[in-house]
Amino acid sequence: MNIQIQDPAAERKTPVERQSIEAAVVRFAGDSGDGMQLTGSQFTLATAVAGNDLVTFPDFPAEIRAPVGTTFGVSTFQINFGSREIRTAGDRLDVLVAMNPAALITNLEDLRPDGLLIVDASAFQDRNLKKAGYETNPLEEDDLDRYRVLALDISKLTQATVKAVDGVQVTNKEILRTKNMWALGLVLWLFGRDVAPTRQWLGVKFAKLEDIATINIAALEAGFAFGETTELAHNVHAYEVPPAKLDAGEYRNVTGAEGICWGLATGAHLADLPMIYCSYPITPASNMLHILAGMTGGFGIETFQAEDEIAAVTAAIGASYGGALGVTGSSGPGIALKTEGIGLAVATELPIVIVNAQRGGPSTGLPTKTEQSDLYQAVFGRNADCPLVVLAARSPGDCFTMAVEAVRLATKYMTPVMLLSDGYIANSSEPWSIPEVAGMTPFTAQTNVVPDNFAPYMRDADTLARPWVAPGTPGGIHRIGGIERSETTGNVSYDPANHQTMTDLRARKIANIAHDVPEQDVTRGDGAGDLAIVGWGSTYGPIGRAVTNLRDEGHKLAHIHINNIWPLPRNLGALLANYAAVLVPEMNNGQLVTLLRAEYMIDARSLPKVSGKPFNVSEIEDAAREFLGETS
Amino acid sequence: MNIQIQDPAAERKTPVERQSIEAAVVRFAGDSGDGMQLTGSQFTLATAVAGNDLVTFPDFPAEIRAPVGTTFGVSTFQINFGSREIRTAGDRLDVLVAMNPAALITNLEDLRPDGLLIVDASAFQDRNLKKAGYETNPLEEDDLDRYRVLALDISKLTQATVKAVDGVQVTNKEILRTKNMWALGLVLWLFGRDVAPTRQWLGVKFAKLEDIATINIAALEAGFAFGETTELAHNVHAYEVPPAKLDAGEYRNVTGAEGICWGLATGAHLADLPMIYCSYPITPASNMLHILAGMTGGFGIETFQAEDEIAAVTAAIGASYGGALGVTGSSGPGIALKTEGIGLAVATELPIVIVNAQRGGPSTGLPTKTEQSDLYQAVFGRNADCPLVVLAARSPGDCFTMAVEAVRLATKYMTPVMLLSDGYIANSSEPWSIPEVAGMTPFTAQTNVVPDNFAPYMRDADTLARPWVAPGTPGGIHRIGGIERSETTGNVSYDPANHQTMTDLRARKIANIAHDVPEQDVTRGDGAGDLAIVGWGSTYGPIGRAVTNLRDEGHKLAHIHINNIWPLPRNLGALLANYAAVLVPEMNNGQLVTLLRAEYMIDARSLPKVSGKPFNVSEIEDAAREFLGETS
Amino acid sequence: MNVVPELKPDDYATDQEVRWCPGCGDYAILKAMRKVLSDVGADPEQTVFISGIGCAARFPYYMETYGFHTIHGRAAAIATGTKLANPDLDIWLVSGDGDSLSIGGNHLMHLLRRDIDLTYLLFNNEIYGLTKGQASPTSRPGTVTPSSPSGSYDRPAHAVAFALGSGAGFIARSYDVAQPHLVATMKRAREHRGTSFVEILQNCIVYNADIFADVTDKKVAGDAQIHLEHGAPLVFGKDGDKGLIFDVKTLSLKAVALGEGGVAEKDLLVHDETNAVLAGLLGAMDGHALPMALGVIYCAPERPAHRPAHPDRPRGDAMAALLDAHLRKGHTWHVA
């Protein structure tokens, strides 16, 4: 094959003609040190500002700083953007930027045939090739013939650019570190995006390092100019992706971690409570601790980095007991450690929110990969009959909504609420129509009001919640504890009939919440048909896309996406009965499906995927087709 | 009413005529300090030696030593014994021995109308009456008219007896402490039992306190003689309960805790492994630690009282890693703490046995009461897809069998096995045909043999088990860990396809075990019919009795009792499909029923009971009748 | 805070029947505690007892204040959360030796290093009472229990040494029936800012009866105990005729008889409760070779609080505005 290494001095070409496309999937892949996450975020920003809908998927190596050039040190950032509604980060890549051989070998298989491959040819040296496991230089073989390849000596191009900048005092290493900006510039050009937001961001980021700011901006602009001015290979087109039809409003990008933190803060405000977030670092939940620790500007939020997860959950219980909103967040193994503590919150009927950013398991498993395999743990994973509320967020923006809802339910019903997100949602981002907190209806929780004829386990007739009277409240002295309590008085009771009553009350209180949460809607499609694809959590995107595609083909199927995992929506059983078949794609070995079968006696079938990666749309389509009586 | 306080000097009566009955339920109830547990155990022994089948149910107060005379300080011991097969401790009492007013008020409602009530009238004094909550002396009211009441001044009777013994140096307090032996003597006489075993036992127990032995024996014999010689109230009969038709063999009484410990020891022997039992004290699991700590006579058993439950389970994992059989035992809240550790055992595929002596919950709950509400926790209660084997014992004797089976499956399949017992089984006892360990087939596990082409995650083609090569084994050097491992080599792997493969393998390995355990049998009844009552664990007794009773009435129903909770027996779905209805009585809020519905899409119905007490036979009969189209 | 009427010790008693074994040392501690609150005029509504699980941990049920009987070993973490939520509360933590030093060791360590402002009472009976008598980490080697029928093997944990090693700022010791001493010690503990750690030797009459008798028995108390007083010479003995000196050669304490060999009171070591090294030496004395130290063993000079004060927050619309601004920080764009 004949790879054309572009010369920066190539001739100016004819004005760009941009091919208009509906959507595109781009992935930046490089060494951990290559700054791919920054590159991706900046491309995302420019794309969002250009009015596209989008979904991103950052994927980091498990190692902190893996040796340069290794396959396990590759870091990637993927973005799917378009003028239509975007629901996933995309199955197949339209453009792959590979900054070294390791990035190429680990990512190439996701590039669609005839997709555009941009490689930094300068990194394809013997040492790097060997580290990546290449025997020969792939750029010199014809395995890449199925793609459109743009192999550029980005090192040389960057160096040339920066050398042209006057008066900066930088090392060659510093120059080479700007390669990512050069590549970003080129891709920005490719899609007709503006470099201005990135330029501005670089100015702020390197405010104290003026020279570094200058050379990064120079590289960025050079990459862009390279696209603009150089005659690229005949088969490399420039594209135009028109803005999406989004609802009017103010938008921003939001990650799931941000969505949850801001939702918790908003929930605490609506409940008129200070919030104490108690956590022990663990991937991918740590981000929430970082974000909340950073919210120091008077939000009434305190963070407590506990000595372990047991201390985290029990400190959250102590905080709620003390009249604040106690929140704890972790991931699978950490949630496992909280199990006993959560039982105390159920027994004493104190409100806490437990956020689980799920990851691959069992045990340490795949800490940096996504999975949604903690549903069993959330619903069933405690000793004894120990019911609580389980909610799941379906997207970064939905994280905000569900976090507010978690606070509402916890404080209204005096119960722990487990909110499930996952590694994918936590880190990926999407444009988000920013809500107006000022316009939201408060659901004030009072912790210093003593009801008439107070008893610690007296109950609200509607909610079955007991009163929340924090120590320090005049006239409210009482004692609570984990031993079974006498109905109403809360005194220790070993009475058999009382234990039955209390067990029933605990179960009924949670079950009743089904009347206070929305009925299950049909996310996409009609209320009856040949097939319902039922999902929860971050499978929202791929299921939605698959159902849209198949409906476009004329199939009678629907997408039903569940946010209320426990209690399940009150109409769900009846709704599911309207479909000839029910398929449940899950990034686990079939957990929601167990719940649906047990609850509704519906022969729901599982489509499990446990690879640490989100579903591809096609995987769901293929499985659905089998139910729809077709082989694809 | 007219209570006749017997005078010890009453006349000698005519020779006893004993009424022959098939079975009887006796409960001894008294203050914690009254020695009711000893009394009950000795009566049990005499009864067993007399050849009856029997089941016992000891019930202790939660307090260590509650103040004398309080209702919460009442300790009881119940025994059901008979010439027929005995399956439960009995719903209603035929004989209640109440040593004080608190014992009377808390136990009377279980005495059947016309049942025999033996009370120590000397304890019915103002102070005691008030502590028990009586306004007036019940012995002087006619509320007791529905029972046959034998109110005796046992204090006086005991004192009189002991004073007659020559040359003993004892205090009055010591004399009064022998009241329980006096009462025991009377009840032994009532059922025509021999005092010899108890006399012998007293001699051993008080070997170093000769005078105490003497007065206890004197009291025992005096109680017996009192029955023999005194003309009791006209309505007090003596009984004869003929021996049961038990299979031939050598018998002993066994509690569930003993059954499990001896089963574990036998399992370790059959596997040819030393055993290390790692535990942290918790009611009702502590007994196992005590029993095993006492087995110092060369059984190769070491006990390790860990600093907490996490250390206990992880030390057990470390022990198994080191080539011993690591076992850990606890109860609900402690098992909750072990959750994360168990995940490591699943991930590294190391064999451990986890025994859960279930108790009332959630949280601290009812530590001294029974419940079987940790099935969800056992089957589902871990982060991620984390399958393991769950077994349940149905009776004290079955504990032995299941413990051996737990060791067999753990070591053969390199998996954690969770064995469920409960507070009822752990403490209650039954006659047990002692097995012959010498005749059992070994299932030797080798930890110091390196297979050809060794790799730590290579697998046996049949069992899918990986080899167990303990450190110290020549030629077997390798490393394992909790991060996902590459198929075969076990090296750390973040590869998506590998994670899918390993997840599938873990699930398949456990599922396959269904082919290595017995098919589900019909415990009682035919293989098809109107109703199957499905149970697990300690509901064995009451379900069995209820089904027998209803079958005797001509109903077409069967009892199906499941020991293999996960994986479920391979034929269970097909078997259950043969019944028009399936009812699942459980001492929880409906946990097995969830599993059955999800697995088999069978509309199994739950009969929950969560009062800290075992089912009464009648409760199950009543519920079954509804299914059988009758109201009782 | 509201005005608290004068309350007598009994006013701090609840209507719940006390459920310890008759003769248990816990009764005496309960009595002392009620007296402490009465003496200092504690507002029951601002007072909270938080406990783990164990016999000791039943304490909150018997105090007419707020109370939380939690789970085994976690009271320190729970109390930390409660204190963060409401720094004004007067929090008392009650915990047994198993609760504190077995399952709860890690939380105790971190509570002490964080110096959360509360009073920690460790009821040390050197046994697991509630679960019927197994060896605890503080049980002496050779203690025969159901879980150690041939005698316990492990070297015992030492509460004071552990607290010092964990960075405690206040450490004191007393025992159940030493009423005035116990009351005074608990008052000192309550006054101290930061975590005040008090080890209370407590007699479990059922499972470990009289284990401290060789120190607490009236007959031997004089020689087996030394009562610490800041700034006062370390004198002890039934007749105040003995004292402690420091032996530089061995870096250890030594008991001397006053008068003998010309040793006068002025030659004795003077108790300096701010000296951690001295605290380590005094804390280690077990009442045998050297008398057991009772009273305030260590009280660190005021240490800076690093954790910022409880965060203030605006309410209602002001908070909504704050949040709305926060959500709009960074890049946003408008879709028309």
Next chain:
Amino acid sequence: MNVVPELKPDDYATDQEVRWCPGCGDYAILKAMRKVLSDVGADPEQTVFISGIGCAARFPYYMETYGFHTIHGRAAAIATGTKLANPDLDIWLVSGDGDSLSIGGNHLMHLLRRDIDLTYLLFNNEIYGLTKGQASPTSRPGTVTPSSPSGSYDRPAHAVAFALGSGAGFIARSYDVAQPHLVATMKRAREHRGTSFVEILQNCIVYNADIFADVTDKKVAGDAQIHLEHGAPLVFGKDGDKGLIFDVKTLSLKAVALGEGGVAEKDLLVHDETNAVLAGLLGAMDGHALPMALGVIYCAPERPAHRPAHPDRPRGDAMAALLDAHLRKGHTWHVA
């Protein structure tokens, strides 16, 4: 045990690529460890590395011995189980400061008090490396991290003080790049019977770079370090011109210049590694006012092992007979 051929340090390396950040102090410790095993002729088949989770805890993957990479904070308990199962193994436990002193504090405490015979290496980089740089319990107050953007609040835990307070019998300290010293220290630790606790200062070049530079930097090392040697006077300083004396008034250590004011080497304190009080004083020195102590800080005189030796057992028929007899102990009866 089989005869072990002579192995070079590299023979203890596995085929797994080492995955720490370039420049991480862990590399140096790995190198030292391989040298230790080579020097002492350790049999790889009898050697086990057990670790928790963290950067440090990846260690076992890189040692061609048996190895177990477990879960966060529990390595001490797991190793205890392994040692009980096979007392002949030479067990090395590798754990970070978070793994050891945050989530794992309780297990560390109990390991030390039980004195299980293994070597515990605490890699202290005063930060959570693996989870990307949050404050650890050993982080200095004010450490700015993602979880403490305004600086960490809590007073740090002190590894040596904690180990002493937990009853450790052997405590030593070294640092990553002090190769010969680290090798020698680990050898001493391996020789000691009981739990040998070694704190190794380790540079996390990414999240807490050079945090120990004020002690380990070659330029300051002379004055900022003191190398302990049992029985030798406590001399330090670039030119060996300083020493430590004990100030009886304050019960504390003091640095003096040799020669100045007539102080000679004979006036200096002599290191006695069996003295726990001295260990406490030396362990607390942080390299600023007083030099940081490196080497064996404490080595308790041989302590009796209370735990009985690994129980022997008969096999096969003999064991069956034993069990059959046991099942028949107490009252049994026959049904014909």
